[in-house]
Amino acid sequence: MKYDQFTNDTYNLYTIETNKFKNIHLELVFSTPATVENLTYLSLLCSCLVENSKNYPTRKELTRRLYDLYNANIYAVSTRVGNTILSNFILDFLDTKYTKKELLDESIHMLFDMIFNPLVIEKEFDEDTFNRVKKRIANDIEALKENPKESSILEALKSIDEGDIRSANATGDIDILNDITPKKLYKFYQNFLENSNRDIYVIGSCDMKQVDRIIRKYATFKSIPDKRDDIFLDEINIKKEKSTSRNGNITQTNLVQIYSCNNLTEYECNYVVPIFNMLWGSGSLESKLYKALREDNSLCYNVSTFYQKYDSILVLHTAIDEASTKLALKLINNTLSAMKKGDFSEEDITNAKNLLITSLQLSLDSPNRLIDMYIFKNLTGLPDIDIRIDDIKNITKNDIMKIIKKIKLVCNYRVKGAKK
Amino acid sequence: MKSIVYNSTDEKVYYEKLSNGLSVYMYPSKQARNFYLTYNVKFGSMDTEFKKGKEKKYKTVPQGTAHFLEHQMFQEDDGTTAFQKFAKLGSSVNAYTSYKQTCYEVVASDHFEENLDILLDYVGNPVFKQNSVTKEKGIIKEEIKMYDNTPSAVLNFGLEYNLNNVDKHKFLISGTVDDIKEITPEDLQNSYDTFYTPSNMFLVLTGKFSPHEALGIIKRNQSQKDIKSSSKITVRQTREPIEVESSYEEREMDIGIPKLKIAYKIEKGGFKNLSDTEIKVYLDLILQAKFGPTSDFLEKMLEENLIMYDIITTREIRDDYILISFEAETEYKEELIDSIRQELKNIKITKEEVERIKRVDIANFIMHFNDIIEVAEDIQDDIITNGKIVEDILDIYNGLNATTANKVAGTIKTDNESIFYINRLTE
Numbered sequence: 001m002k003y004d005q006f007t008n009d010t011y012n013l014y015t016i017e018t019n020k021f022k023n024i025h026l027e028l029v030f031s032t033p034a035t036v037e038n039l040t041y042l043s044l045l046c047s048c049l050v051e052n053s054k055n056y057p058t059r060k061e062l063t064r065r066l067y068d069l070y071n072a073n074i075y076a077v078s079t080r081v082g083n084t085i086l087s088n089f090i091l092d093f094l095d096t097k098y099t100k101k102e103l104l105d106e107s108i109h110m111l112f113d114m115i116f117n118p119l120v121i122e123k124e125f126d127e128d129t130f131n132r133v134k135k136r137i138a139n140d141i142e143a144l145k146e147n148p149k150e151s152s153i154l155e156a157l158k159s160i161d162e163g164d165i166r167s168a169n170a171t172g173d174i175d176i177l178n179d180i181t182p183k184k185l186y187k188f189y190q191n192f193l194e195n196s197n198r199d200i201y202v203i204g205s206c207d208m209k210q211v212d213r214i215i216r217k218y219a220t221f222k223s224i225p226d227k228r229d230d231i232f233l234d235e236i237n238i239k240k241e242k243s244t245s246r247n248g249n250i251t252q253t254n255l256v257q258i259y260s261c262n263n264l265t266e267y268e269c270n271y272v273v274p275i276f277n278m279l280w281g282s283g284s285l286e287s288k289l290y291k292a293l294r295e296d297n298s299l300c301y302n303v304s305t306f307y308q309k310y311d312s313i314l315v316l317h318t319a320i321d322e323a324s325t326k327l328a329l330k331l332i333n334n335t336l337s338a339m340k341k342g343d344f345s346e347e348d349i350t351n352a353k354n355l356l357i358t359s360l361q362l363s364l365d366s367p368n369r370l371i372d373m374y375i376f377k378n379l380t381g382l383p384d385i386d387i388r389i390d391d392i393k394n395i396t397k398n399d400i401m402k403i404i405k406k407i408k409l410v411c412n413y414r415v416k417g418a419k420k
Numbered sequence: 421m422k423s424i425v426y427n428s429t430d431e432k433v434y435y436e437k438l439s440n441g442l443s444v445y446m447y448p449s450k451q452a453r454n455f456y457l458t459y460n461v462k463f464g465s466m467d468t469e470f471k472k473g474k475e476k477k478y479k480t481v482p483q484g485t486a487h488f489l490e491h492q493m494f495q496e497d498d499g500t501t502a503f504q505k506f507a508k509l510g511s512s513v514n515a516y517t518s519y520k521q522t523c524y525e526v527v528a529s530d531h532f533e534e535n536l537d538i539l540l541d542y543v544g545n546p547v548f549k550q551n552s553v554t555k556e557k558g559i560i561k562e563e564i565k566m567y568d569n570t571p572s573a574v575l576n577f578g579l580e581y582n583l584n585n586v587d588k589h590k591f592l593i594s595g596t597v598d599d600i601k602e603i604t605p606e607d608l609q610n611s612y613d614t615f616y617t618p619s620n621m622f623l624v625l626t627g628k629f630s631p632h633e634a635l636g637i638i639k640r641n642q643s644q645k646d647i648k649s650s651s652k653i654t655v656r657q658t659r660e661p662i663e664v665e666s667s668y669e670e671r672e673m674d675i676g677i678p679k680l681k682i683a684y685k686i687e688k689g690g691f692k693n694l695s696d697t698e699i700k701v702y703l704d705l706i707l708q709a710k711f712g713p714t715s716d717f718l719e720k721m722l723e724e725n726l727i728m729y730d731i732i733t734t735r736e737i738r739d740d741y742i743l744i745s746f747e748a749e750t751e752y753k754e755e756l757i758d759s760i761r762q763e764l765k766n767i768k769i770t771k772e773e774v775e776r777i778k779r780v781d782i783a784n785f786i787m788h789f790n791d792i793i794e795v796a797e798d799i800q801d802d803i804i805t806n807g808k809i810v811e812d813i814l815d816i817y818n819g820l821n822a823t824t825a826n827k828v829a830g831t832i833k834t835d836n837e838s839i840f841y842i843n844r845l846t847e
Contacts, residue, residue: 021790023790058719060713068776070779099783142676249674252568285503286503297558298558301559320562353510354509358510358530365451365791
């Protein structure tokens, strides 16, 4: 794989030339500050931009064109990472060695045309498109309750601090959405194009100098964005853990715990907490929590923890029978107390390291994950995979014991299940 | 070792049937960094009444037995689990059960031989102890309750229950909480002895490995085992009538937008001179062209606000009928149902539509070789549904034509319809 970088006044182009894959994958990544307002506007804007364009004014016409380009796929994803929202506009298309050489230019043109030439009439987004997409986004916001795991985690975070961006629905807020008009959205779009940081990533078997020339032709940004900020959110500092619950319209109780992970070094964030996370509740079906709750006591089908590095928190979730709550909480507490006392073996650590290394190596077979790694390398200085693997191998039990002391329970939350 | 080349490509699958009856399919990829191994048993949730060899009586096991057995397979003789062995290698291991198959899977980067050996050994050495069976019931009960809270699962399984009279698609793959209470170690042992025999199993290996070395490992491993004789397995067949058992059901859940799924049972006899694969490809073409994002129909449904975004269509060839289904989020179920019925009665596929979908099919087929898991899934699906790899799939795509598409479309009837609707909670 050959990594390269092409600089431009208004954006950077990062490329990975490889013949590993049968497609060419391009991502145009914008970054904007994470606010609930931005999350909401970006959900609506991203969906409007990939719905149609001035040249293809209906979704039907646009999709027909994409099918004619051998099922070129264009979609947009907005994700909050710490205090930043990444809006990725993604183009996937078949390597032109299977089709026609011209399709390299035509496919890339298609993506940029959709971004720079949306269906806008007199400085307002087309009203029909706008209303249809807005209704869909409202539905997506409302649909959060259909996912008991996701909704209970966000409710738990809200119970700590309602105004904290960590607790925001990734799709946005319904009141903010209701207030958006086609005109306001167009204004936001202009500001977004002008002021967001932007990078372009391409992976595939193509002449990247030619790709650079094509992108220069179509990526007609007019401004130079400001420098980026650090993407880590401020840590959660509360004196006493919060415990809250509510009754749900579901059969299982969803139990959530939020742990703050404060005062960690970069090394601890990148390597030690992920290993602790593997040992305690993630990764293998051999985790301490999985064994205690599922294997030994049959309380649940699944229990998992996940570390949100840029939010400085670790989240635990399980779904159980309401009657098992007390026992589940006791077992969770016991596993963590045992680990604090060093009750885990060198073999456990080696297994967790191996699992983490495998998950990194699995990325090498996916164009999307390779690009993700490149994005985070640029965004946060995350080292290359080889360095990360070496660093993981060097983690000691002492390193893990040190970070367990820094992990503090800040919230116990449960949505009680009862309904038959 | 035979090699099966997908027509008009350089993509090759190696195949060998071992002397004990086990079939091995291998897709080595020089580009891949990792490998994906699956050990498959032709035993799914539908196989609940069966006999072996010359046995006269059918054995009956409760619904959910195949899935329960899959959970139990990870237990080892010494009280440990197979997970522990894989964890030492840093491998990711899992398993799943479908209506017709149980699959044990491993994905890893290194230690190919050890991973393959452990996979072959743990699926080959079951332990069914009463206490571990009892323990597993609690876990599976929570798994079933999780599906009760998942609208898509309620929609799919609810519709299957109403569509079918006696066909085993009617029942939950996991069984119900009451079903699993009935499962005994003996049920598991009987099922294992019947179905987990080499001639009823197959391996699919994809990714970074040498097929010659892989085959050597498998042969060495299998030669060290006491292989049970492979008798013919007979599963009691049902005869599913074309009529649906129930044509409509509505349920309430705590949801955002109401969800509708509508399905049709179609007579199998109507598709003359076409293989099952060709029927599937043509049905995909019809559903995509007439209900997909390039269709006039979808555009009209969106303009009239009858749906939120897409209509998800599926098709499946089953033992006694062909199933097509439509799923959408809608506030206007009556209007949407009427519109789908009307559209199905007036299908006319144009040459332009065929050419467009053909390009999509070909592109998707080439791109699926990017992903070693997708390649394996494709091979597994071919073996379970066709008994062999469909090597001429590109020829089938290239041969798609409007005349045949319209003939296939003409056989789609809307008489045998079942609808499942999930509405918002009213209280």
